[in-house]
Amino acid sequence: MAECERKRGSGPVRHFTLTAAPTRLELGGGRTVRTWAYGDELPGKEIRVTAGERIALTLHNHLPQSTTVHWHGLHVRNDMDGVPDLTQRAVRPGGSFDYHFKVTDPGTHWMHPHVGVQLDRGLYAPLIVEDPREPLSYDREWVVLIDDWLDGIDGHTPDALLAGFLKRAGRHGGGMGHMGGMGMNMDMGDDGKGGGGTATRHGRGHDEHDGHDEHDEHDGRGHRHGHGKGDHGHGSSRRPFRRRQLWGEPGSVDHPLHLINGRTAGHPHTFRARPGDRIRIRIINAGGDTSYRVALGGHRMTVTHTDGYPVRHAKTDALLLGVGERYDVLVTAKDGAFPLTALAEGKRNRSAMAVLRTASGATPGPSDRPGELRGKLMTADRLKAAGSVRLSARRPDRVIDMTLTGNMARYNWAINGRAYSPYQRYPVRSGERVRIVFRNHTRMWHPMHLHGHTFALPHGGPRKDTTIVLPGRQHAVDFDADNPGLWMVHCHNIYHSESGMMTILGYRS
Numbered sequence: 126m127a128e129c130e131r132k133r134g135s136g137p138v139r140h141f142t143l144t145a146a147p148t149r150l151e152l153g154g155g156r157t158v159r160t161w162a163y164g165d166e167l168p169g170k171e172i173r174v175t176a177g178e179r180i181a182l183t184l185h186n187h188l189p190q191s192t193t194v195h196w197h198g199l200h201v202r203n204d205m206d207g208v209p210d211l212t213q214r215a216v217r218p219g220g221s222f223d224y225h226f227k228v229t230d231p232g233t234h235w236m237h238p239h240v241g242v243q244l245d246r247g248l249y250a251p252l253i254v255e256d257p258r259e260p261l262s263y264d265r266e267w268v269v270l271i272d273d274w275l276d277g278i279d280g281h282t283p284d285a286l287l288a289g290f291l292k293r294a295g296r297h298g299g300g301m302g303h304m305g306g307m308g309m310n311m312d313m314g315d316d317g318k319g320g321g322g323t324a325t326r327h328g329r330g331h332d333e334h335d336g337h338d339e340h341d342e343h344d345g346r347g348h349r350h351g352h353g354k355g356d357h358g359h360g361s362s363r364r365p366f367r368r369r370q371l372w373g374e375p376g377s378v379d380h381p382l383h384l385i386n387g388r389t390a391g392h393p394h395t396f397r398a399r400p401g402d403r404i405r406i407r408i409i410n411a412g413g414d415t416s417y418r419v420a421l422g423g424h425r426m427t428v429t430h431t432d433g434y435p436v437r438h439a440k441t442d443a444l445l446l447g448v449g450e451r452y453d454v455l456v457t458a459k460d461g462a463f464p465l466t467a468l469a470e471g472k473r474n475r476s477a478m479a480v481l482r483t484a485s486g487a488t489p490g491p492s493d494r495p496g497e498l499r500g501k502l503m504t505a506d507r508l509k510a511a512g513s514v515r516l517s518a519r520r521p522d523r524v525i526d527m528t529l530t531g532n533m534a535r536y537n538w539a540i541n542g543r544a545y546s547p548y549q550r551y552p553v554r555s556g557e558r559v560r561i562v563f564r565n566h567t568r569m570w571h572p573m574h575l576h577g578h579t580f581a582l583p584h585g586g587p588r589k590d591t592t593i594v595l596p597g598r599q600h601a602v603d604f605d606a607d608n609p610g611l612w613m614v615h616c617h618n619i620y621h622s623e624s625g626m627m628t629i630l631g632y633r634s
């Protein structure tokens with residue numbers, strides 16, 4: 126690890142502080158919530174550095190739980206990766222921690238805690254790494270964070286929601302005892318207890334809302350995915366595949382609000398530009414459970430990057446982002462006011478919205494549905510890596526099978542049937558080309574995320590750190606083992622990962 130860090134070299138140091146604390150936030154129209162956030166803002170203040178610099182950031186923890194910061198997408202040295210009890214001790218309430226690491230690669234990334242379900246509160250911020258030799262030219266840049274929100278609405282909290290899922294499944298009543306079993310260093314606040322009723326209200330499956338009134342191409346309406354009706358997990362892989370890939374259960378939580386840059390669709394964040402401006406939009410799905418279909422009314426988008434890495438430019442009307450995924454696009458602004466709409470895929474036509482404004486005129490309404498949402502839809506498997514970042518052709522030295530298992534009724538999300546244990550590792554060795562084959566034997570989408578590395582999708586596909594694995598599908602991702610340490614592989618649906626769908630790749634010397 127030390128040798129690997131030496132190779133990263135030194136660089137100018139940029140100093141930051143970050144305070145995680147309970148706060149009250151206004152989400153638009155005077156609606157306020159009690160929640161936890163970074164620096165009393167939503168999203169947290171952007172961190173922007175240039176590749177080659179070093180980040181020196183002091184985290185102050187004013188939360189009632191222990192916390193950490195994970196730098197989603199960065200190839201940091203392992204002991205800075207922010208995974209409690211694996212790469213560091215979690216930072217206790219009242220404590221602080223100094224993160225200090227070299228930033229090697231440009232890209233659109235983000236940061237969030239890696240403890241419990243804290244990510245589904247307001248604890249996230251954009252982390253933008255500029256390229257000292259930026260090849261794109263554009264006039265303006267817009268950073269867009271999309272998030273599904275429930276914290277502080279009618280007394281709900283993510284901790285209570287997860288506790289409710291587990292309680293209904295007969296796994297530990299109400300409390301968070303399972304965390305102890307996972308060896309996680311959790312200090313539960315009061316929120317972790319007694320909230321079973323919350324999950325019942327919010328945690329309904331899509332059986333209760335099949336009315337996909339606007340997006341009839343969604344195939345979820347055909348089946349009834351009830352809870353407590355036994356095991357859905359094993360039949361899914363035998364179901365005939367439907368005509369469109371956007372099917373299955375995209376999420377398990379019906380978040381009451383969807384936000385862009387901390388604002389509800391009725392009181393949107395507005396980005397101002399001039400007609401004809403070329404705008405780079407960096408889009409980040411910072412949600413807990415929701416995949417979003419994103420389009421800018423009246424515009425086509427040119428996709429330039431996903432998960433921070435360049436792709437062969439491709440035009441599209443809409444994008445699909447799983448939790449944790451990022452896309453960079455270029456648009457040439459037209460004359461007027463246009464909705465940037467993020468439709469919660471498969472979730473009762475709920476949406477978030479922001480506005481691009483280049484002229485006076487009426488602001489788009491929160492229920493506007495730009496036609497582009499029904500146009501060409503870009504997913505990562507349709508993209509190719511830019512030549513500069515394409516992984517060399519090489520046969521894998523090691524193939525690791527990861528079958529994704531579990532179901533809503535039992536809430537037993539796992540990899541290869543085993544819930545997370547910090548003591549169980551899949552070995553890899555430095556210098557190997559490693560292939561992970563994800564097989565999804567569940568009825569739900571899983572955005573699978575690898576720490577510390579960027580894998581390649583098959584057939585010259587894009588470099589990514591998070592990839593959606595659809596129900597009944599399998600897909601292989603390849604990466605070079607070049608960053609020694611212990612690295613998480615997990616579903617980025619925070620309720621899935623926290624109930625067990627996580628594991629570890631461990632470098633052997």
Ligand SMILES: [Cu+2]
Nearest residue numbers: 571616618621
């Ligand atoms: Cu998942």
